[in-house]
Amino acid sequence: MTHLGRWLSALVDGELDGVERDRVLNHVAGCDSCRQEANSMRALKRRLTALGDASAEPAIASRLIELARCDEAVSAGALPWAAPTGIAHARRTADWGSGVLPRTWRLAAASAGASLITIGVLAFMLGNGEAHPPVPKITPSVDSYLMQHAFDAGQHPAGSTPAANSSPATPGRSKGVAAGHAGPGQPASGKAGHSLTPPARHRTTGASGSAATKLRGQPAASPTAGPSPSSSADVSAGPPPVTGRQRG
């Protein structure tokens, strides 16, 4: 524990003269601790001097001087916002310079970004379709459409319950024969049931030839055949046989 404080360092630095120097020297002569302290400071000074010129960078030096002034201002009771050159300003300047936003700014930026993303996602979801009110989901009424299509084709569908004596006699035609040749489980006209009422018809998958011929149990004609060749098998139950033609 030294007794002289800063006077001792001033003595070592040679900054005292006259009466002050004498008084300090008298004390050091009679005080062991102060004498040891003075010796240590002289030894340190010599060592530092031996290191040569170690002056700080001008920028760092100015920053340190600025900080020292700030401390003096604070200790003198000056308001920090009244002195923009204070430590807060220095720190703020350092923050802007390093690209790190202050907390309030970070919060504002995050809020704005989240809002933009939310609006973008919402717009993307709502953009799937035109800007009109939502339209109902429709199931096509196929049975009604098929009936209307028959009208379009120039035919009028007949009712399901014709007059008792009006059923065509269709001589030479047997529905049983047709059903037999349509394959097991196939109805006479080759139509199968369905769930919604689309017309599931008799199908001969993979046969692109004459389905009519197949339905009647006759060999399928060539898909590329022209008018069916004349055949002696002109049976009433078969498909309409077509004989050849000639220019007349």
Add this chain to the structure above:
Amino acid sequence: MLWLYWRRSRAVIGAVAAAMGALAALAVVASFLADGRRPGSAPPAALGRGSTSPGRSSLPAPNAPVARRGMLLMAAAVAACRTVPYRGVQIVAWSGPEGSSSYLLDVWHRPGGPELARDDDAGDGSGSLGFPASGGGGTVGVLSLSAGMLELLRVNYVLEYEGVGTSSNRSARIVAVRRPDGTLAARFWLDAATGLPLRREMFDRSGRRVSEGAFIDLQIGDQELGELPAEAGRAWTAYAPASSAASRPTVAQLASLQVGGWKVPGRLAGNMILSGVSRTATPSGTVLDARYSDGLSVASVFMQRGVLPRTLPGWHQADVSGTQVLATESGSLSEQGLAWSARGIVYTVIADAPPDAVAAIVAELPHDSHIGFWSRVGMGLKRIASWFDPFG
């Protein structure tokens, strides 16, 4: 002297003769390659029965005897379809690369009235189609001809008388229907006694037969007709035209539909011309039916405001011309219902037409195209902005 000249010029004359010979040979080869057949051979249409390919043929001139006779025979067939009483059974078959389908129809016709048709099953109570009200709804015959269809045939095709034949044990005259490029589109067998169409075959552009319809039983005369079945009620009202089937919707009528939000094309692929518009009211809204025909095929395009669910019971996903649609049954596009929704409208197409023609029709109608990311976001922002628009 002459001998001297000959000796001097014979080399030149020989070279010229050789060049002309080579030119003639090239012309013959080019003609052979262009026609795809040996020069001098008869076109397939002129071949008798047994021809295996209804390929390309030279078209007759409009005033050629075969063309005039073909037109007259078809006009007589239209008149016969209107005036001759008959009843019978027709078989209609459609075939495509994926399979074929066929059905039978009972038909009746009384002079002056429409042809009544009923699914062959409906009469015996089996009712496989499940149309309790209509019986044979959806089963369409292909033999009946109308004046409107003949007019479209005349516009889109060339008719040609080909000869005589038989069908359904009846003598018939055969009329070929050719496309403008000469390929065979269809053949009609017309009854020699009455003029009624007995049989029709349709071919696609490759010459493959895609459809045939024929009477397998035909009885002509009032005494054979008996009592006709009741006609199914018609829930649809004609929007346009109001009178004859030969007339077409006017430009004003189409404009009126456009104002009402219905974009009805006047023409579709394959020379399918709009020949009528009907509509009906349903609990889910108004349904519009636009009827198209080229004289041979008939396509009905049904439109209703709304969207189609992704899946429907009884339907399956199908790819038609690169577009995903819902189809009522697998296989050939003919006689098949195809449905999709675009721009707030549900489209349903039912056509008696070759598969390639149906695919072309579907491709030409509106479809929702894939929109980009920013376009979609922009549309969504516009929609959000409309929420805050006090005048919106």
